[in-house]
Amino acid sequence: LNPDTVRSTVEAVCNQVERVVVGQPDLIRQVLVALLARGHVLLEGVPGVGKTLLVRALSAVLGSEFKRIQFTPDLMPTDVTGGNVFDARKGEFHFARGPVFTQLLLADEINRAPAKTQSSLLEAMQEASVTVDGTSRALPAPFLVIATQNPVESQGTYPLPEAQLDRFLLQLLVSHPSRAVEKHILRNYVAGFDAAQLERAELVTVASPQVVLDMQEYVRSVRVDEQILDYVTEIVARTRSHPSIYLGASPRGALGLVAAARAHAAVHGRDFVVPDDVQAYAAPVLRHRILLQPDAELSNVRADDCIQSILKEVPTPKGVR
Amino acid sequence: VQLGVVLRLDSRGLIAARRGRTNGDYARELRSQPELAAVFGELTRATEAVQFGGRRLDGAGFRHLLERAAPLLTGLALALAVSTSACQPAGSRVAGPRCGADPDEYGLLCEVLAPSGAMQPRYRPLRGARGVSDDVAAIVVLPNEMEAEGWAALKDWVEAGGVAVLTSDSPLDDEFGVERAGLCGAQARALVAGDPDALISPGPALVAPLLRPGALCDGGEKYIVYAEHGDGRFVFLPSPELLSNASLVAGQNARLLAELLDLPTGRVEIVGAWTRQVSSNPLGALTAAGLGPWLAQLLLLALAFAAYRGVPFGRRVELPENRRRRFSEHVQALGQRWAEQRAARSALAAYGAFANDLLRERVPGASMGADLARAVADKTGRPEADVSRALELTRRAQAGHSAGSEDDHLRALRELARLVEDVGGPR
Numbered sequence: 001l002n003p004d005t006v007r008s009t010v011e012a013v014c015n016q017v018e019r020v021v022v023g024q025p026d027l028i029r030q031v032l033v034a035l036l037a038r039g040h041v042l043l044e045g046v047p048g049v050g051k052t053l054l055v056r057a058l059s060a061v062l063g064s065e066f067k068r069i070q071f072t073p074d075l076m077p078t079d080v081t082g083g084n085v086f087d088a089r090k091g092e093f094h095f096a097r098g099p100v101f102t103q104l105l106l107a108d109e110i111n112r113a114p115a116k117t118q119s120s121l122l123e124a125m126q127e128a129s130v131t132v133d134g135t136s137r138a139l140p141a142p143f144l145v146i147a148t149q150n151p152v153e154s155q156g157t158y159p160l161p162e163a164q165l166d167r168f169l170l171q172l173l174v175s176h177p178s179r180a181v182e183k184h185i186l187r188n189y190v191a192g193f194d195a196a197q198l199e200r201a202e203l204v205t206v207a208s209p210q211v212v213l214d215m216q217e218y219v220r221s222v223r224v225d226e227q228i229l230d231y232v233t234e235i236v237a238r239t240r241s242h243p244s245i246y247l248g249a250s251p252r253g254a255l256g257l258v259a260a261a262r263a264h265a266a267v268h269g270r271d272f273v274v275p276d277d278v279q280a281y282a283a284p285v286l287r288h289r290i291l292l293q294p295d296a297e298l299s300n301v302r303a304d305d306c307i308q309s310i311l312k313e314v315p316t317p318k319g320v321r
Numbered sequence: 322v323q324l325g326v327v328l329r330l331d332s333r334g335l336i337a338a339r340r341g342r343t344n345g346d347y348a349r350e351l352r353s354q355p356e357l358a359a360v361f362g363e364l365t366r367a368t369e370a371v372q373f374g375g376r377r378l379d380g381a382g383f384r385h386l387l388e389r390a391a392p393l394l395t396g397l398a399l400a401l402a403v404s405t406s407a408c409q410p411a412g413s414r415v416a417g418p419r420c421g422a423d424p425d426e427y428g429l430l431c432e433v434l435a436p437s438g439a440m441q442p443r444y445r446p447l448r449g450a451r452g453v454s455d456d457v458a459a460i461v462v463l464p465n466e467m468e469a470e471g472w473a474a475l476k477d478w479v480e481a482g483g484v485a486v487l488t489s490d491s492p493l494d495d496e497f498g499v500e501r502a503g504l505c506g507a508q509a510r511a512l513v514a515g516d517p518d519a520l521i522s523p524g525p526a527l528v529a530p531l532l533r534p535g536a537l538c539d540g541g542e543k544y545i546v547y548a549e550h551g552d553g554r555f556v557f558l559p560s561p562e563l564l565s566n567a568s569l570v571a572g573q574n575a576r577l578l579a580e581l582l583d584l585p586t587g588r589v590e591i592v593g594a595w596t597r598q599v600s601s602n603p604l605g606a607l608t609a610a611g612l613g614p615w616l617a618q619l620l621l622l623a624l625a626f627a628a629y630r631g632v633p634f635g636r637r638v639e640l641p642e643n644r645r646r647r648f649s650e651h652v653q654a655l656g657q658r659w660a661e662q663r664a665a666r667s668a669l670a671a672y673g674a675f676a677n678d679l680l681r682e683r684v685p686g687a688s689m690g691a692d693l694a695r696a697v698a699d700k701t702g703r704p705e706a707d708v709s710r711a712l713e714l715t716r717r718a719q720a721g722h723s724a725g726s727e728d729d730h731l732r733a734l735r736e737l738a739r740l741v742e743d744v745g746g747p748r
Contacts, residue, residue, distance in 0.1 A: 225373040272374035276345035294651055298658045312341040317372075318324065 001218040007269035009215065010036075019198040020201050021054045022188065028054065029267065030147065030172055030284060035212065036219045037263035039169020039256065040125050040145040042110075042160075042288060049174050051148050053195045060198060062212060063205040064103035065140065069121075071113035073236045077120035081130045094131065100124050102138050103209060107147040111157040118160060121145070122167050142212045147201040162247070162291065169256050170281070171288035215266070222262040224273040227317035232257050232262030232278055238310045239286060244296035245306055249289040257285045275316040283307045323368040326361065326390055344369065362478030364390050427591065429569040430461065447474035447592070453483070458587025463561050464489040465596045475592075480551030484584055488561035497548045499557050500528040504537035509579050511545075512536060519544075519577050521568065525559040532557070535581045545581055556582055665730035666718045669737075675747075676737040683744040701743035703736075711736035 010032055015048065017028050031054065034041045043051050059066030069080060082098030100121065101106065107121060123144050124130050129138045145170070165171070167246075177185065193201065232254055242246030261277035268277075287303040296306075327347060331338035335357065336350045351358040367386050370376040378386070387682040447453060447467070452474060453460070460475065460487060467475075472492050479485050487493060490501065493572040503526040509519040512535060519536065526542035535545035536555070548555040562568055607613060632654065659668050681688055684696045694712050698705035714733040717724045725733075 223374060225375070228373060244587050270374070272370070274345075274369045275343045277344055279345075295654045298654055312339070315340040316343050 001214055003266065003269040003271045006215055006266045009207055009211065010267045013058075013061050016206055017054065017057045020057050020193070020195070020198065021050050022184045023177045024050065024054070024174075027172060027174060028058075030170060031058065031144075033260055033263040033267060033281070035142060035144045036170050036215050036266060037169060037256075037259040038142075038168070038216055041147070042165070042168040042171045043146060043148045043154070043174055044151050044171060045148070045174030046150060046176065049176065049253055050195075051110070051146070051174065052106055053198075055146050056198055057201075057203060059104045060203045061206055064142070064212070064224065066104045067099040067102040068106040068108060069099050069281075070108045071110050071117070073112060075117045077117050078132075080117060080120050081132055084133055095135075095137070097137075098130075100130060100206050101137075101139060103142055105143075105145045107145055108146040109149060111159055114158050115161070118158065118164060121147075122164050126167055129308065135248050140209075142209055142216060143210045162289070165250055165288045166250055168288060169260060170284040172284055195257065198201045218265060219259075219263045219266045221271070222265050224258060224262065225272065225317075226269045228261070228273050228275065228278065229258070230318050231263070231275060231314065232261070234314050235278070235282060235310055236286075238314060239290050239306070242306050242310060244293055245290050245303075246293045247291035249286050252284055253289040257281060260285050279311055279316075282311055283286055322387065322390060324362060326364060329358075330361075360389050384639065410730065427461075427463075427564055427566065429566045429575065430564055430589065430591070436471045447471045447478065447596075453478050454588070454592070456588045457483070457590050459484040459486065459582075459584040460590045461486045461564065462488060462491070462592045463564075463594070465592055465594050467596050471596070476550070479553035479555060482552040484515070484554050484556065484582075486556045486558065486564075486582060488558045494557075497555065497557070498529055498531050499546065499548075501525045501559050502528050503538075504540075505542055505544055505559065506540055509536045509544040510539060511581055519563070519574050521563060521574075524562060527557055527559050529557065543706060569636045579673065662728075663727050665727050665734065666725070669715055669717040669734050670731045673719060673733060673737060676741050677712070677715065679741055679747065680744060697740060701740055703740065703743070707736055708740065711740070 004140060010029070013032060014025065014028050014065045021028060031041055034295060045051065055068075056066055058064075059301060069075075078098065080098050080100050082096050082101065084093040086093050103107070110118060110121070125143075128141070128143055129136050131137075149157075176182075236249050236254040236257065238248075238252075239245055239253075242248070256277060258273075260281035261273045264277040264280055265271070265273045283304050286307055290303050290306065294299060323344075327336070327338050327344075329640070330336045330347065330351070335354070336347045344361075348358060348362055348365060351361055364386060367382070369380060371378055379552065408426075411599065460478070460483065462475070475485055476493065494500065505521065505524055505526040509521050511519055521544075524536050526540075526544060527546055529543055529546045529548075532543075532546040532548050534543045535547055536543075538544050544559065546557045558564075563574065563578060569578065607616065659665075680693065680697055684693070684700050686692075686696055690712075691709065694709040695705055697703070697712075698708045701708075711733040714725050715728060715737065718730065
């Protein structure tokens with residue numbers, strides 16, 4: 001692989017997905033960046049903005065397996081991971097695989113399930129394997145989880161603790177589409193497009209799981225200069241001393257920022273990271289890893305505001321060493 | 322070059338250069354000017370590949386890039402292109418404040434005057450153990466503050482066979498009958514074979530009736546003259562301008578200067594502004610640098626300030642302790658926030674639930690409505706009408722009714738707080 005082939009492959013994937021997911025080009029690229037960086041995505045947005053359609057279209061274009069779990073308060077960990085089931089005819093237990101054994105997984109409204117069920121999925125995300133009754137089973141590769149949560153309704157939910165949020169590489173905010181985009185969606189609908197019958201859209205499979213794995217391997221070879229490491233370190237360090245931030249980003253946040261910046265560089269056809277890559281992903285990587293001071297929250301200060309002020313203050317590397 | 326372009330675009334108001342911004346930000350700002358954006362994008366890609374990608378850029382690539390960036394850099398690009406291509410391959414250029422690539426510096430002299438040697442800036446006097454080395458073939462004397470001893474040493478060195486180029490007023494001018502006067506036009510005519518003209522900007526000429534000219538101004542005044550001295554030679558120029566990078570990249574000036582000066586091969590030294598006799602003690606150095614009056618004024622200012630502020634001046638001040646916020650301050654912040662939102666009804670509903678429970682607990686025998694109001698009024702001595710109104714507003718607020726104004730709800734809140742205190746307060 002070389003930078004140009006990675007970029008052209010990603011462009012081809014985006015073009016196909018954009019045929020059915022209208023008006024969300026940035027979101028599609030961000031999800032692909034997470035996939036290439038071997039991370040997972042937490043989508044926060046109101047229902048009905050095309051989150052499920054995005055994942056289904058991605059799986060079709062990437063030739064990958066796709067499953068969806070609707071998280072509910074009575075969902076059990078074994079409903080996610082699977083479990084040992086007794087076969088009466090053979091008189092023995094056999095392992096029934098849960099929906100987590102897939103390549104692209106949509107965990108819808110993850111905050112509606114209790115912590116025990118959430119953690120069963122989050123452990124699978126972290127380890128890329130599932131352990132049931134002492135036996136570990138590897139998950140298929142590539143493995144991407146896109147979890148969603150609704151920012152409006154809070155009753156009957158179990159908010160993800162900070163330690164669990166830290167396991168998501170990116171938190172992406174999905175808003176309502178603009179009028180023009182919404183009209184485009186309606187026009188597609190009137191013309192006969194049905195999201196439930198995606199196969200009729202005749203999406204072309206332009207990549208395979210093996211190609212994705214190769215691109216993931218390539219991303220790990222993208223060069224990160226010492227100046228970029230200093231830049232990332234400074235940004236993350238400043239989240240720990242910012243007056244409006246109670247708890248700054250963890251070292252895992254810094255690692256995530258470098259990984260996302262590498263993938264972003266590869267998506268743009270570069271084999272080295274530049275400060276723009278870091279800035280582009282500072283907010284998606286860090287926003288869910290920081291806790292605001294109570295008085296800042298009361299004053300409607302958002303995590304993104306703090307991150308933007310930090311990016312404005314930290315000098316971008318410019319001088320040649 | 323990249324930094325120069327960014328600063329130039331900033332000064333033209335096309336972008337706003339800030340320390341937290343990236344090249345990508347600037348490229349987005351230039352979108353409205355596609356041609357500039359294309360050049361800037363190409364320059365940025367090449368720069369970042371070197372800076373962050375560990376790539377190397379060869380001379381041809383760099384010159385191509387400078388040509389593309391020329392519209393953004395104007396004259397600076399040309400000077401940079403020539404000086405970089407001339408000085409890099411030799412690998413012997415000595416970095417110094419006067420040897421840089423800026424138009425008014427002298428980086429190009431290394432190639433023009435000493436093709437096989439190096440240029441060495443000199444900041445020490447020309448005497449004693451730090452005299453002129455044997456490998457020095459020529460000394461270019463720029464404006465400086467060298468003492469008489471230095472000039473005498475220079476004269477001795479020239480007499481022994483050296484070549485010195487004098488570019489500004491010096492004690493040797495009188496000795497050799499040279500005066501910097503008159504005005505030279507925009508061109509000097511050199512008295513050598515081939516292309517004779519040097520491009521110069523209007524400035525002083527030389528008056529030296531006894532000395533042989535090397536170049537004349539277009540009006541006939543002398544521009545370069547030679548003075549033989551012992552086995553060596555002095556070369557007089559009216560100003561150092563001809564030797565600068567900006568001058569040497571213009572027309573055929575570089576070639577013409579090399580022919581006119583005709584210096585022997587070897588090391589070329591520059592005597593610059595800092596070349597003078599060193600002081601033997603710090604006080605002498607301060608005096609020589611002209612800092613004495615400044616220091617005296619500073620001392621007087623400090624004394625005046627001390628007299629004005631008296632004893633407290635300079636006294637240690639305890640810094641305020643950086644303490645954690647109290648819980649009550651958080652509550653106060655929350656209250657202010659609710660007040661800003663004019664949310665007295667919501668506050669009454671929340672606080673009313675707590676107050677109702679407390680009143681029922683502390684005033685036994687009555688659980689709700691008029692009975693509770695009467696019992697509370699009896700126990701606290703508050704007017705029953707006030708108590709009833711506060712409890713009724715609370716009930717309505719809890720039920721979500723919008724009865725009562727913001728002030729009514731605030732009054733009810735205060736009344737409830739008073740009643741809670743009267744029955745013993747929260748414990």
